[in-house]
Amino acid sequence: MTGNPFPVLEINHLHVKRGNEFDLIIDQFNLHQGEVMAIIGPNGAGKSTLLLSISKLLAPTTGAILFRGTPLDEINDLEYRRNIALVLQDPLLFDTSVYDNISTGLRFRGLSKSEQNERIEDWLSRLKIDHLKNRHASQLSSGQAQRVSLARAMVLRPTLLLLDEPFRALDTPTRKALIEELRILLSETATTTIFITHDQEQALSLGDRVAVILDGRLRQVGSPQSVFAAPIDSDVANFLGVENVLPGQVMDSNQGKITVDVQGIMLEAIGQEKSGKQVLFCLRPEDITIWRTKEVPKSSARNQLPGRVNSISDQGPLLQISIDCGFPLVALITRASVRDLELELGMQVSVAFKASAVHLIPR
């Protein structure tokens, strides 16, 4: 920690124009010392444009980016870049050994050989690639190459680490292992980090806070729990996989308990919206449980409805069940559950979900 009272990074009214068709607009954004900010959004949303601007590789059209309270245009380019380290989706290792790759940024900074060696050995060990140090970069697997790329950045002890989808090309087990290791390393070193991804799972795993960018606009920033549980609008909800977004109207509101009319069916939610308010009723598919109609147990779920199975589709480890309850609901359940329930198309079932699982968005 330093004594600097300013956020590591601050963005004020940033507007970046790229060509005639794309604009990135961010009104306000702060990143504090030691914080890991996961920036998520679909392809083409503007995540990389933001990263380029923060790297001082793309000049804003208007607005300001401040580094520790000083606008970037008042800081020498090289001086600023030597406070940051960039890891890209492609590890982009140089045509030399692992050791020389990791030393690249240190050599740029003119560090002594002994200090270079000390830092490199430390990060070779932390990222478990000691045994690869003399190997040529072209002979590494994707996972090993990305570890080297991370070591090459971390060895610089950056004030701000910028990660641009570094795990995108990795297979699932490698990715999960590396994310977990990186989470621990970032926490141990208190490295302030911006982590760009389009993968919500990765954002949840690494981010202390999550920022959602859609169509060049920063739409929502908050803790992973708050962003995923309470998306700010239907676009964010859709992007975050809240597949059940239904228009409704608040019929009753009493001490935080709300009754919402969704297409003629009364459902319960928790919130502060007033009676008569038009809302979007949002429910994550994994928050829905399904029962065989004759076997509904007593449950704390305030919402229980009958329905009919419309479709069953594969979603990798889970199955997506579409149910007609008078309005369409989508649920995600395990294969084992589908087997136990003997679910099949057209079958009558009961669905249940808690009032607290519902998120209401005013419209």
Next chain:
Amino acid sequence: MELIWDGIKEAFLLIIRGDPEIWAITWLTLRVSGTATAISLLIGLPIGTWLALRKFTGRGCLFSFINTGMAFPPVVIGLWVSIFLWRSGPLGFLGIIYTPAAMVIAQTIIATPIVVGLTIAALQQLNPYMRMQLLGLGASQFQAILAMWRESRLLLLAALMAGFGSIISEVGASMMVGGNIKDQTRVLTTAIVLETSKGRFTFAIALGFILLLLAYIVNYGLTIFQQRGARNKEIQ
């Protein structure tokens, strides 16, 4: 066939005996073409790098012009250099027409577009994010360019070889701006033309053989250096 065999034998004898005229011609050839290659590298490498990394209107048009320059006939370049260096020409005051300096200028003009064109090609085959990655690791602009040259060194060496190869074998420009003056501007190619015109085919074949040998030795050295880099990549 006997003519060719005699030529090879004479070349061998000329080399073994250390004929002073042959050595003087060979040394001048190496000096002129080596200097022109070095200068074209000094000019072509930065220009090629700048063009490869900058985006501006008319870039494609400029690339076409450079590519055309790569195939420019040496005799045309010899003509224009002669016009400029001629006593009454714009650069006549330099007084260097029919000197090795004039030959170096002409050969530099021949080799530079080749070095520029191949430098552009070498840098453009790098990952487009390479420069961003280098800057993102704290490289200065100059450090980033040096690192990119290092990354594309195999192709840059090919550019060097192509540049050297194009000028050591050219005859038109050297003849026009050098004049093929004995002991002053006579290089292997112009000497071959002269000996052939005199009907001394055996001697011409010998000179040709030495020229080939010279080109081979220089390119062999560069190739060994180039392939050592490639082997380092393959074997571990």
